[in-house]
Amino acid sequence: MKRYPSFRILVAKCGLDGHDRGARTVAISLRDAGMEVIYTGLHQTPEKVVNAALQEDADAIGLSILSGAHMTLFPKVQKLMQEKGLKDMLLFGGGVIPPDDAAALEAQGIGKIFPPGSSIPDIVDYLNRVLSERQAKKEEGKDSDSGPR
Amino acid sequence: MFDKGKIEAIKLAAEGEGFDKSTPVLTDSGISLKPLYTPADIASIDYFDDLGFPGKPPFTRGVYHDMYRKQLWTRRQVCGYGTAEETNERLRYLNQSGQTGLNIVPDTPTIYGRDSDDPLCEGEVGREGVAVDSLEDMRDLFAGIPLDRVSTSVIYNYPILFCMYLAVAEEQGVPFANLAGTLQNDPFTIIAGAKSWITTPRGSMKLCVDVIEFCAQHLPRFNPVSVVGYHYREAGCTAAQEVGFTLAGGLAYAQAGVGRGLEIDDFAPRISFFYNAHNDFFEEIAKMRVARRLWHRLMTERFHPKNPRSAMLRFHTQTAGSSLTAQQPLNNIIRTTIQAMAAILGGTQSLHTNSYDEAFSLPSEPAVKIALRTQQILAYESGVTRTIDPLAGSYFVEALTQELETKARQIVEKIDELGGMLAAVEKNFVQQAITEAGLQKQKRIDSGEETVVGVNTFVEPEEKLNIEIMRLAPELEQKQVERVKAVRRKRDGKRAQEALQKLEKVAREGKNTIESTMEAVKTLATTGEIGQIYRKVFGTYTDPGL
Numbered sequence: 001m002k003r004y005p006s007f008r009i010l011v012a013k014c015g016l017d018g019h020d021r022g023a024r025t026v027a028i029s030l031r032d033a034g035m036e037v038i039y040t041g042l043h044q045t046p047e048k049v050v051n052a053a054l055q056e057d058a059d060a061i062g063l064s065i066l067s068g069a070h071m072t073l074f075p076k077v078q079k080l081m082q083e084k085g086l087k088d089m090l091l092f093g094g095g096v097i098p099p100d101d102a103a104a105l106e107a108q109g110i111g112k113i114f115p116p117g118s119s120i121p122d123i124v125d126y127l128n129r130v131l132s133e134r135q136a137k138k139e140e141g142k143d144s145d146s147g148p149r
Numbered sequence: 150m151f152d153k154g155k156i157e158a159i160k161l162a163a164e165g166e167g168f169d170k171s172t173p174v175l176t177d178s179g180i181s182l183k184p185l186y187t188p189a190d191i192a193s194i195d196y197f198d199d200l201g202f203p204g205k206p207p208f209t210r211g212v213y214h215d216m217y218r219k220q221l222w223t224r225r226q227v228c229g230y231g232t233a234e235e236t237n238e239r240l241r242y243l244n245q246s247g248q249t250g251l252n253i254v255p256d257t258p259t260i261y262g263r264d265s266d267d268p269l270c271e272g273e274v275g276r277e278g279v280a281v282d283s284l285e286d287m288r289d290l291f292a293g294i295p296l297d298r299v300s301t302s303v304i305y306n307y308p309i310l311f312c313m314y315l316a317v318a319e320e321q322g323v324p325f326a327n328l329a330g331t332l333q334n335d336p337f338t339i340i341a342g343a344k345s346w347i348t349t350p351r352g353s354m355k356l357c358v359d360v361i362e363f364c365a366q367h368l369p370r371f372n373p374v375s376v377v378g379y380h381y382r383e384a385g386c387t388a389a390q391e392v393g394f395t396l397a398g399g400l401a402y403a404q405a406g407v408g409r410g411l412e413i414d415d416f417a418p419r420i421s422f423f424y425n426a427h428n429d430f431f432e433e434i435a436k437m438r439v440a441r442r443l444w445h446r447l448m449t450e451r452f453h454p455k456n457p458r459s460a461m462l463r464f465h466t467q468t469a470g471s472s473l474t475a476q477q478p479l480n481n482i483i484r485t486t487i488q489a490m491a492a493i494l495g496g497t498q499s500l501h502t503n504s505y506d507e508a509f510s511l512p513s514e515p516a517v518k519i520a521l522r523t524q525q526i527l528a529y530e531s532g533v534t535r536t537i538d539p540l541a542g543s544y545f546v547e548a549l550t551q552e553l554e555t556k557a558r559q560i561v562e563k564i565d566e567l568g569g570m571l572a573a574v575e576k577n578f579v580q581q582a583i584t585e586a587g588l589q590k591q592k593r594i595d596s597g598e599e600t601v602v603g604v605n606t607f608v609e610p611e612e613k614l615n616i617e618i619m620r621l622a623p624e625l626e627q628k629q630v631e632r633v634k635a636v637r638r639k640r641d642g643k644r645a646q647e648a649l650q651k652l653e654k655v656a657r658e659g660k661n662t663i664e665s666t667m668e669a670v671k672t673l674a675t676t677g678e679i680g681q682i683y684r685k686v687f688g689t690y691t692d693p694g695l
Contacts, residue, residue, distance in 0.1 A: 015257075016273055025588055067277060117474045
């Protein structure tokens with residue numbers, strides 16, 4: 001099996017949405033897959049989520065929304081991440097989200113949105129792939145930043 | 150029920166048939182199924198003690214003497230979105246289409262006891278239900294609907310909306326004694342299942358019992374509590390856990406009512422239940438039969454009621470939302486049909502069938518119509534209603550019913566050990582058990598051990614969505630925000646504050662809060678203001694996490 005570094009994932013629930021089966025299942029399953037997972041619990045504000053991700057030095061925020069508020073909450077979290085300079089951190093998510101909305105969010109630079117029925121191995125593979133790519137890019141960036149010796 | 154010698158002979162002959170038992174075949178609750186059931190599997194059943202006649206204890210065969218031969222189940226589709234006016238329109242549409250009872254769901258902010266202009270609610274106003282900020286919204290919701298002519302179910306777990314409903318009834322000139330319907334009012338399910346609380350488990354429980362007490366005194370035709378298994382199941386639990394958790398919850402409410410000085414027979418006949426109808430067809434039917442039988446046994450053992458109806462479990466059913474797939478959504482119509490059939494064969498008193506598009510959004514009007522038509526086709530064309538409890542006596546169904554009862558009773562006893570349902574919920578026991586069961590199910594689906602058509606088998610990778618998705622007008626939230634602000638401007642603010650202060654005092658003194666809540670809603674005190682009193686008096690509650 002391919003070994004990946006242990007990524008840190010913040011699984012988050014925002015607003016008053018109480019549907020946490022998906023978030024809890026994903027959080028535990030990612031942990032079982034060898035990642036470090038922080039679960040925020042229910043009823044967080046976007047500010048709290050982004051602050052927690054910053055403090056925890058997360059590689060990704062996974063936002064689960066089944067309340068219909070996805071078009072409000074995803075962009076809000078994304079904007080806060082930008083404001084805090086978290087440009088290397090991935091924002092992805094899932095929930096009861098119509099495909100058109102998911103496409104619109106993905107077009108805005110948000111990572112993959114997983115609909116109901118998504119499989120855990122798919123989510124794990126996606127994170128390992130995207131986060132490894134990001135990490136590789138970051139390393140490259142560091143090398144070129146240091147300039148010629 | 151059978152001759153002893155014959156049973157032995159059948160047992161022997163069945164062994165001799167040599168069915169392959171090498172691979173275990175499990176139900177959703179993990180019960181191991183035999184390839185074939187025979188009379189030997191139900192030889193220990195006593196017809197009178199274990200089954201009885203419909204309408205008679207232990208009610209295994211149904212709660213009414215004639216069941217659907219006399220009256221079909223109530224077709225009760227959940228309804229609620231946007232503003233009160235919009236929901237009122239759809240309620241009237243459903244009634245014209247042949248629906249026989251109302252089933253109203255408020256939006257998330259209302260459920261959490263928050264006003265539409267609360268910053269925490271941004272993006273959620275009117276999304277998953279109807280926004281009810283004040284008595285004005287409730288009045289619009291029921292415009293043109295005489296409350297003494299319909300039975301009204303409100304999916305709400307605190308006295309706030311109940312008191313608004315009572316205030317509208319008063320305005321319509323309907324005496325409380327003529328009101329028929331159900332308030333969900335199940336604190337355990339909102340703490341451990343739906344996770345939509347206003348205050349602590351203990352505070353929520355106190356307010357719940359206030360409603361039970363008030364109804365025992367003033368609303369003889371109204372169910373003050375609907376003990377919900379639906380949310381636990383949606384959150385991931387098994388059929389056996391669904392029965393165990395609900396019955397443990399029901400027992401806790403019965404105990405609490407007695408603790409308030411009520412006679413068990415004054416209120417227990419009005420404790421109702423609400424179950425999920427999931428995919429495992431026979432286990433779901435067995436589950437509903439077990440719920441009735443075990444409730445009868447537990448109530449009789451523990452409370453010795455004189456009225457048999459105190460131990461008679463009536464229930465509403467909703468098909469399983471969590472079984473609906475985003476992939477190939479029209480397949481969901483078939484899933485819903487099978488689940489609805491299980492509910493009918495399980496003897497439900499009312500039914501909501503989900504719409505095929507609910508993995509994406511609230512249902513569109515055509516999707517809602519097919520869901521209702523599904524019930525009507527089952528009711529009028531399939532013939533399943535023609536005889537009562539048609540699966541009774543099936544070697545398999547009766548054996549499964551027995552096994553599931555044993556499992557469910559063990560769960561009730563485990564909760565007894567923990568100190569009852571309130572303690573079990575406070576200790577995060579129920580929540581963790583549900584998550585664990587949901588996780589196991591996800592693993593079975595991911596490994597392919599459990600098949601989901603269109604998801605892990607018969608997949609169409611390039612699938613294009615070919616259904617219309619219901620869209621809510623984006624300006625809806627702003628409209629509702631303006632509305633609650635207008636209510637606060639136009640009301641007599643001083644009167645509202647005084648009523649809220651009085652409510653706070655009554656709540657602090659531990660007295661029944663219903664009358665003072667009713668006074669408060671009449672001054673146009675808002676859902677959020679009353680919710681704030683609950684949070685202040687009983688405390689806020691934070692998700693204990695994983």
